[in-house]
Amino acid sequence: MGSQRERYNGSLDVLHGRAVVTPLPDEDAEREFHRNMMRVADAQERKAAMLADPDVPLLEAYEREMEEIADTYRNRLRSVAGEDYESVAFAYARGERDDAVGAIAAYYLEGIWRMQQRITVLDMLFFPIILRYPDCFTVNLRFAAGHRTTRSVLYESPEHLTERLEAEHAATYAEESLYTQREAAKLVEETAEILREEFPHPDEAPFEERRYGGIVCAGGRKDTVFSSMLERVEPDPDRFAEAPTEPGLVESGPEAERTERELLPEGAFVL
Template sequence: MSQRRDRFERGVRELYGRAVRVPLPDPEAERTHYENMTRVADGRDRQAALLADPDAPLSAALDYLVDEMGNGFEHRLRRLVGDDYDGVADAYAAGERDDWVGELAVYYRECLHRIEEHTAVDDQVCVLVVLRYPDSFTVNFCFAEGALPEGGVRFESPTHAGVDADDEYAERYYAESQYAQREAADYVREGGDVVREQFPDPGTTPLTERGYGGFTYMTGRRDDVFADLLEPVAPDPERFADAVDAPCLVPEGPEARRVRETHLPDADVVA
């Protein structure tokens, strides 16, 4: 238990107040980033379809979201670190190596572990901020407790509420929950369009129009109420003075702090 606690605390230190910055040195890197953002947008469409389907349980839409986010972080781990990302992260955490590869392995692995546990944790909001700059992009990932985000959309889960099917109000509650889920589906689908607008095709869009873009995504639950928020975020053009030639961890930018102040003013960042 003490080893797990130590690993957890090291992971928290790696996550707290930091972001990953990845260079975009050539058209191939830009194309890869664009395709990743397109997958995010397409994933919103598929999740919306599950939310709107009266025959699909809400758990299917929630599990799909967790799987998609987890797969994204695991893909980044394997691409940047290799298949033995656990060994690399453990070696960095143990002080056996001190390099950007090990540092990113710890960061991304902690993100992956927290995503996998996300739907089982009550009163915790996952906050993702992805920002595009002319020569790079950043990914900032953190968790907050104490409040659901202001804005976005909310919907209820009868399963998490523990509603008895024989209860006289059960039929009405289930009907209202499905209505809220269909409304949420529309919002989730629109979020996919936001991602596409913020990260257009580099093959058809000049750099002057694609050099800056971004979005924040928040998801969490309190008891039986789930929240989903996706909005565009304008990157600060003065954030970086120097170019970068390899992925690295950087302090989170003012954009991420503004996002939390706007949507989570009463929540506490825990990692």
């Protein structure tokens, strides 16, 4: 990962204002898309269980969720660029190739690297937007300065407290923190159901019920405070009137701009 970290640190132009569009030409492609989204739903359920468990450090739940989400993007990388996707991304970044496969590889690899950095970097909000259209889906990886949206649930991590407290105050703070984690766990668990409803299995739902769907999720950290959020997003029915035939990069759609206005605090800087 050393060369990847060196190359992609600070490459804001890789992600800014762009999304990956992937065609869904048949039900096999839909099934693969569904499997990836259900992995995200499963990750939300596991995170909720870990948040509710007083014996599991909050950071462990946070890291586990991020790694499982990153794995879904690695799956997409392999399906587009093959097992050697890192070399494809590096070649594109060096200007040695200029094609859609290279651009997608660089896009996803940048997103994965930034997700990994969130574990240690404070005040960086990760809020991807995933939208299903009749014949394709888009993945818009977005990052912003800050640690929360206007509708995030917040919870505390005693392990990250740097201030030394008296024993009585430390015990009270720890108990209050566990309470915030348990309350957050209830909401995080509900987000898994949103994912399952927005992206139903093609063998179990008629086309009219699955042709549109969308979510935005967000997570960040500032000092001892962690945040989570996941909500529905309505795709623009006029977008992709002409179905794409190949994966590629497209400009962020109106849904992304609308989501930014609704969820990001005033003055938030979008990366």
